[in-house]
Amino acid sequence: MKDKLLHLLCADDMVQVCAISAKELVSEAKRIHSLSMVATAALGRQLMMTSMMGSRLKNESDRVSTILKGNDGYAGSMVCTAFPDAAVKGCTGDAETELPPTPEGKLDVAGYVGHTGKLTVVRDAGHGDPYVGVCNLISGEIALDFAEYYAASEQQPSLVYLGVRVDVETGTVRSAGGMLIQPMPGCPDEVIADLTERSGRVSELSRKLDEGMTLDDAVSEILSGLSPRVTDTYEPVYRCDCSRERIESALLSVGRDEIEDMIQKDGGAEVSCHFCNKTYRFSEAELRALLRAAEDRGSDG
Numbered sequence: 001m002k003d004k005l006l007h008l009l010c011a012d013d014m015v016q017v018c019a020i021s022a023k024e025l026v027s028e029a030k031r032i033h034s035l036s037m038v039a040t041a042a043l044g045r046q047l048m049m050t051s052m053m054g055s056r057l058k059n060e061s062d063r064v065s066t067i068l069k070g071n072d073g074y075a076g077s078m079v080c081t082a083f084p085d086a087a088v089k090g091c092t093g094d095a096e097t098e099l100p101p102t103p104e105g106k107l108d109v110a111g112y113v114g115h116t117g118k119l120t121v122v123r124d125a126g127h128g129d130p131y132v133g134v135c136n137l138i139s140g141e142i143a144l145d146f147a148e149y150y151a152a153s154e155q156q157p158s159l160v161y162l163g164v165r166v167d168v169e170t171g172t173v174r175s176a177g178g179m180l181i182q183p184m185p186g187c188p189d190e191v192i193a194d195l196t197e198r199s200g201r202v203s204e205l206s207r208k209l210d211e212g213m214t215l216d217d218a219v220s221e222i223l224s225g226l227s228p229r230v231t232d233t234y235e236p237v238y239r240c241d242c243s244r245e246r247i248e249s250a251l252l253s254v255g256r257d258e259i260e261d262m263i264q265k266d267g268g269a270e271v272s273c274h275f276c277n278k279t280y281r282f283s284e285a286e287l288r289a290l291l292r293a294a295e296d297r298g299s300d301g
């Protein structure tokens with residue numbers, strides 16, 4: 001079954017909902033980065049959330065990035081970037097660490113991410129200064145942290161669910177699902193109370209998907225009685241937008257001395273993209289040409 005992302009309205013259009021099923025996308029991230037089970041669950045959750053945020057971007061050049069940086073975990077920085085068509089890429093500072101399950105028998109995502117730290121959201125329109133929002137991590141389980149981000153940085157109360165089910169025998173991704181539920185301004189209190197009561201049902205999404213239910217059917221069941229209607233459909237995928245030009249500018253940004261060093265010591269450079277592991281090779285001549293081009297640009301002002 002292909003991955004899917006839905007935008008919906010329900011409760012007389014007083015509530016907007018985003019829902020995603022992303023087994024293939026999360027499996028692809030696991031394959032690219034050789035992620036441990038707990039890293040698969042953690043990065044998978046963040047990828048789904050960022051994809052949902054990406055699907056709400058308006059213009060083709062818009063990007064949204066999310067950065068999770070825990071103080072006391074293993075992951076270091078986890079970075080995801082999404083595009084307006086809901087495609088997304090991501091990487092983590094530690095793909096290998098495996099942790100024992102929590103007392104409830106779940107993958108210890110908070111232990112991996114860290115219980116304290118920062119969540120940063122960067123919205124970039126491709127020109128001018130990006131909009132940056134930051135909040136403190138409140139759990140490290142990621143869904144609650146994003147709910148906190150929406151409440152604190154965007155004054156938007158939100159119910160966020162993100163779940164990745166991993167087969168503990170084989171490490172394969174069994175299902176991955178997420179939901180973002182947000183009341184519009186003026187939403188009646190009884191609707192908000194109803195949504196809060198449904199949070200238990202919402203958290204069954206990844207189990208329903210694991211049992212073979214389609215995203216449409218699972219979401220209809222979770223939102224039953226609220227007359228949900230789909231307003232948009234996307235096909236989220238894992239996609240990297242790296243290119244030789246981007247890698248060249250990244251190389252230049254590390255500085256002239258570093259590049260000279262690469263020429264002296266290694267006679268060239270091999271640079272891998274953090275998001276897709278594609279390797280770009282630069283010969284000594286290519287590095288020298290890069291330095292010259294940068295110098296020319298520099299002297300032109």
Ligand SMILES: [Zn+2]
Nearest residue numbers: 240242273276
């Ligand atoms: Zn790449």
